[in-house]
Amino acid sequence: MKQEFFEQQHAADWQAFEQWLKLSVNKRKDRPPLPFAAHELPQRYRHLCQHLALARDRDYSLSLVEHLHQLVQQGHDLLYGAQGNFGQRAWAYAAGGFAADVRANRWWVLAAALLLFGPQLAIMLAVHLQPDLAYLIMSPLEVARMEQMYSNDAQTLGRVAREASTDFQMFGFYIFNNVSIGFRCFAGGITAGLLTITALVFNGLSFGVVEMRLTQAGLAENFYSFVIGHSGFELGAIILSGAAGLRLGHAVIAPGQRTRGAALRDTARALIGMVCGLAVMLVIAALIEAFWSPLKLGLPIKLSVGGVLCVLPLVYFVFAGRRRA
Amino acid sequence: MLDTLRSVTTPELIEVQLRPAGLLPRTLAWLIDFAIRLGVVMSVGTVLESLGDFGGGLLLLLYFGLEWFYPVLFEVLGKGATPGKRALNLVVVNANGTPIGWGASMTRNLLRTADFLPFAYGFGMVTMLCHREFRRLGDIVADTLVVYREKQQALPDLAEATPIMPTAPLDRATQRALVAFAERARGLTPARQEELADLVPHLAHDATGPQGAERLLGLANHLIGRRT
Structure with missing residues (x-):
C-alpha cells in the first residue's frame, strides 16, 4: 500500500485520537464533546501502534513515522501514567x-x-x-x-x-x-x-x-x-x-x-x-x-x-x- | 554509536524512542527553576516578614517545601516537568518510558543531596558526563531518565509535482531519502534544491538545475502513491 492511500484511509482515526488527547486535559464543563468514549481509548491506541509499525516497516516518510510516534507516545503516557489512589x-x-x-x-x-x-x-x-x-x-x-x-x-x-x-x-x-x-x-x-x-x-x-x-x-x-x-x-x-x-x-x-x-x-x-x-x-x-x-x-x-x-x-x-x- | 537514542519496547510490542537530554539543557532548566524558587521566597518573604515571628515560621516551612518538594510535585502532577524543564522541552520518565510516579520522583529528588556533593552538583555532573544516558546519581538510583519531548507537529504536505515512475527499482535508503527531500522542499530555497539534486545525477537522469529538482519531486510523488 502506498503512503498516500494509507494516510487517506486512517487520517480520520489519527485526528480523532489527537483531538481526544487535547480535549481530555480540559476538565471544564463547557468543553466540546470528546470524539469517542474513554473506553475506546486502549483499542484505538493499539490500532495506532499497529499503524506505526506498518509505517516503519513500509518505509513511509520520516515525518509520518514521527507524527505517529508522537501520538503513540502520548497515548502510552496516558495509559501507563495512572498513579492509582x-x-x-x-x-x-x-x-x-x-x-x-x-x-x-x-x-x-x-x-x-x-x-x-x-x-x-x-x-x-x-x-x-x-x-x-x-x-x-x-x-x-x-x-x-x-x-x-x-x-x-x-x-x-x-x-x-x-x-x-x-x-x-x-x-x-x-x-x-x-x-x-x-x-x-x-x-x-x-x-x-x-x-x-x-x-x-x-x-x-x-x-x-x-x-x-x-x-x-x-x-x-x-x-x-x-x-x-x-x-x-x-x-x-x-x-x-x-x-x-x-x-x-x-x-x-x-x-x-x-x-x-x-x-x-x-x-x-x-x-x-x-x-x-x-x-x-x-x-x-x-x-x-x-x-x-x-x-x-x-x-x-x-x-x-x-x-x-x-x-x-x-x-x-x-x-x-x-x-x- | 554516537546516537543517544534509547529504544523502549512497550507492552504493545512497539518501539518508543527516547532521546536523553545532556548536561547543558538540564543545567539551564535547573537555573530557571532556581530563579523561580528564589523569586517565590523573596516575594513571599517580604510579605511574611510583616507578620513577625509567625511569618518567620511560615517562611521556613515554605523554604523547606520548595527545597525538597517543588520538583516532586511538578514532576508527578505536572506531566513530568518542572517549569524549567517545560521551558526546555524536557520531561522526566521512568527508564521504561512510562511517566514517573511518587516513589521514583521522591527518590531522584532526595538523592540531589548526594549529587550536590562536594559542591555545586559536582558528583551529579561527573556521573552525568560519564553515563551514556546522561544520568546523575539520583537518576541511576530511581531508574529515571530526563528526555526531550517535542511538541506535536502537524503532518507536512509533500510538495506537489507530476509523478514520475523510476526507470529502475530504487533501494529502500534511496526511497527514504527522496521522500524526505520532498517533505523538506517547501523549506528549502530553489538554489539549495538544485544543489542537492545535482548530487544524484543518476536519479535526476542528468537533468540539472530546476529540472533536476523537479524530477526528484516527481519521483517522490510517485513513491508515496500519487498518480496522474
Whole structure:
C-alpha cells in the first residue's frame, strides 16, 4: 500500500485520537464533546501502534513515522501514567505497611541504633570521668549556651539562646532542620554509607555531651522534661534514616549478583516508603517539640505524658501491620 | 554509536524512542527553576516578614517545601516537568518510558543531596558526563531518565509535482531519502534544491538545475502513491 492511500484511509482515526488527547486535559464543563468514549481509548491506541509499525516497516516518510510516534507516545503516557489512589495507598502504608517495612529492615535499624547510641554512651562515660572532654565535641561557648537554655530562669525550655521566640517559628525551624537531616542521612548512604555513619556518630556524640553536661550542671530535670516527649519520634526517625542510608551504602559496596545500578534501584525502591514514613515521624516530633515540650508543667505530668509519647512509635513498630504479613 | 537514542519496547510490542537530554539543557532548566524558587521566597518573604515571628515560621516551612518538594510535585502532577524543564522541552520518565510516579520522583529528588556533593552538583555532573544516558546519581538510583519531548507537529504536505515512475527499482535508503527531500522542499530555497539534486545525477537522469529538482519531486510523488 502506498503512503498516500494509507494516510487517506486512517487520517480520520489519527485526528480523532489527537483531538481526544487535547480535549481530555480540559476538565471544564463547557468543553466540546470528546470524539469517542474513554473506553475506546486502549483499542484505538493499539490500532495506532499497529499503524506505526506498518509505517516503519513500509518505509513511509520520516515525518509520518514521527507524527505517529508522537501520538503513540502520548497515548502510552496516558495509559501507563495512572498513579492509582494516592490517598488510599498512603493510608494503607501508615496503617501497617510502614511498621512492616521497619521490621523487615530490623538488622539495619539495630546497626543504626548502635552507631547512634554507642558513641553517645561512650562520650557520656568519658565526660562523666573527665568533664573537659566535652570540648572535643562542642566549643565552651556552645556548652554554656546549652546550660543557659535549660536553666531554671529560662521562661520556656529549650530555646532561650536561639533567635526564634515563638512556638510556631520554632516549629518551622524544627521541620526545616530535622527533616532535612533525615533526608540527607538517607541520601548520604550512596557514598558507601560514609556520610550516614558520620552523621549518626556525630549526632550521638553531641547528644551525649549535652546530656552529661546538663546532668552535671544539675539541670537534668529540665532537660528530660523537655526532650522526653519528642525523643521517641525524633530519635526513632533518625535511626530509621540511618538504617536506610546504611542499606543504600551496602548496595554500593556489595551489590551481590546484580550490577551496582540494579542493586541501587532495587534497594531504593524498597526503602523509599520508609523514608517518607520517617519524614512524617519527624513532622510529628516537630509538633511535639514546638508546642508541648517547652511547656513548664509539673515534672510528673511532663514525664508521664512524655513517656507515653516516647513509647508510642515503639508500640506501633512492634504491633502494627502484623496481619498484612 | 554516537546516537543517544534509547529504544523502549512497550507492552504493545512497539518501539518508543527516547532521546536523553545532556548536561547543558538540564543545567539551564535547573537555573530557571532556581530563579523561580528564589523569586517565590523573596516575594513571599517580604510579605511574611510583616507578620513577625509567625511569618518567620511560615517562611521556613515554605523554604523547606520548595527545597525538597517543588520538583516532586511538578514532576508527578505536572506531566513530568518542572517549569524549567517545560521551558526546555524536557520531561522526566521512568527508564521504561512510562511517566514517573511518587516513589521514583521522591527518590531522584532526595538523592540531589548526594549529587550536590562536594559542591555545586559536582558528583551529579561527573556521573552525568560519564553515563551514556546522561544520568546523575539520583537518576541511576530511581531508574529515571530526563528526555526531550517535542511538541506535536502537524503532518507536512509533500510538495506537489507530476509523478514520475523510476526507470529502475530504487533501494529502500534511496526511497527514504527522496521522500524526505520532498517533505523538506517547501523549506528549502530553489538554489539549495538544485544543489542537492545535482548530487544524484543518476536519479535526476542528468537533468540539472530546476529540472533536476523537479524530477526528484516527481519521483517522490510517485513513491508515496500519487498518480496522474
